[in-house]
Amino acid sequence: MELSEEEGDILLLGFPGNGLVGAISSDYMIRQANMKRAAKVDSRNFPPVVKLMDGMAIEPINIYYTKGIYVMIDEVALPPQSIAELITFTLDWFSKKKGKLVLLIEGLAVENRLEKEKPSVYKVYNNDKAKELASSIEADPLPSGYISGHIAHFLKEANYRGIPAIAVLVECFPSYPDPGAAAAVINAIKPLIKIEIDTQPLINESNAIRLKMRELMRQVQAAQRPAGYIG
Amino acid sequence: MRYYLPEHEEVVEPLADLRVMVDQIKLSMDIPGVEKKNLELKVSEKTVIVRASAVIGKRNVHYYRRIDLPVEIDPDSVKARLTAGVLEITARIKPRGFREVTVE
Numbered sequence: 001m002e003l004s005e006e007e008g009d010i011l012l013l014g015f016p017g018n019g020l021v022g023a024i025s026s027d028y029m030i031r032q033a034n035m036k037r038a039a040k041v042d043s044r045n046f047p048p049v050v051k052l053m054d055g056m057a058i059e060p061i062n063i064y065y066t067k068g069i070y071v072m073i074d075e076v077a078l079p080p081q082s083i084a085e086l087i088t089f090t091l092d093w094f095s096k097k098k099g100k101l102v103l104l105i106e107g108l109a110v111e112n113r114l115e116k117e118k119p120s121v122y123k124v125y126n127n128d129k130a131k132e133l134a135s136s137i138e139a140d141p142l143p144s145g146y147i148s149g150h151i152a153h154f155l156k157e158a159n160y161r162g163i164p165a166i167a168v169l170v171e172c173f174p175s176y177p178d179p180g181a182a183a184a185v186i187n188a189i190k191p192l193i194k195i196e197i198d199t200q201p202l203i204n205e206s207n208a209i210r211l212k213m214r215e216l217m218r219q220v221q222a223a224q225r226p227a228g229y230i231g
Numbered sequence: 232m233r234y235y236l237p238e239h240e241e242v243v244e245p246l247a248d249l250r251v252m253v254d255q256i257k258l259s260m261d262i263p264g265v266e267k268k269n270l271e272l273k274v275s276e277k278t279v280i281v282r283a284s285a286v287i288g289k290r291n292v293h294y295y296r297r298i299d300l301p302v303e304i305d306p307d308s309v310k311a312r313l314t315a316g317v318l319e320i321t322a323r324i325k326p327r328g329f330r331e332v333t334v335e
Contacts, residue, residue, distance in 0.1 A: 114314045114315065114317055114319070173261075173317075174248065175246060175247075175248040175259070175261075176246055176248075176261040176317070177261075206263070207263035207264040207285070207287045207316065208263075208287050208288055210261060210263040210316070211243065211263055211264075211287055211292065214243070214245070214246055214261070217246055218246065
């Protein structure tokens with residue numbers, strides 16, 4: 001990992017999970033807030049994939065920065081053990097930087113997504129400090145049940161390091177990229193991260209994003225069993 | 232799979248999700264930008280074929296997907312609905328006709 005000298009209080013993680021909500025929302029925030037690439041993350045255990053930008057091959061997992069916030073975006077389908085490794089490594093790094101809050105954005109696959117113009121957003125926190133910070137997120141706490149996969153790993157590993165962590169989950173399509181859900185979750189976290197982001201262009205370019213993200217969705221479905229919530 | 236054609240024309244294979252239940256199938260397909268008038272759906276007992284087109288930005292997108300079903304359906308029972316670029320298809324599974332055979 002290579003890092004610049006900027007300091008951030010909040011780290012936001014976006015993985016290509018259910019509905020690719022984490023990847024779509026992270027990508028949109030990075031573009032809208034004009035964030036600068038601050039770090040790249042790679043491991044020999046990750047699949048051999050690079051991202052091309054004007055002929056340049058770069059790592060597909062990067063951390064961007066603006067105004068005290070880091071956003072990590074993963075644009076490659078990783079198997080579950082690699083996601084766990086990435087979360088652990090990133091939390092170690094953020095812990096050393098004495099970061100104050102880590103957020104994970106993820107989709108919550110629901111069968112009746114088509115019937116919902118505005119998908120519901122939920123939050124899960126790992127300690128009292130996180131619960132206090134989460135009060136400004138416009139979402140309901142997830143009712144009792146179980147969470148499995150990388151969301152559970154994220155909440156537990158952050159707790160071991162004493163970092164307040166919040167998973168923000170939004171209802172989304174089980175099998176398709178869902179820019180509408182990404183817009184809903186960005187709107188929900190805006191009061192907390194205090195970055196002004198207009199989500200209307202994301203809705204307007206929704207069809208193009210669904211088309212563009214098709215192949216990544218296929219790869220994700222092949223590579224991993226998305227994290228789940230059993231209520 | 233993706234095929235490139237000249238002049239912003241593109242054929243893409245849409246994402247699809249097939250669920251087989253006890254007595255029916257539910258098939259959905261993500262065809263962003265498609266309106267009903269630009270959608271063609273054909274079904275037989277074992278196959279569903281979708282052809283559709285849409286204009287997304289400056290691109291003319293043509294969708295094509297043929298799905299061979301793992302069970303036989305009743306084509307007359309098929310219902311289809313297009314909402315926000317997601318095509319949902321339901322159909323009854325043909326009951327298997329068992330016949331008792333007398334062993335000689």
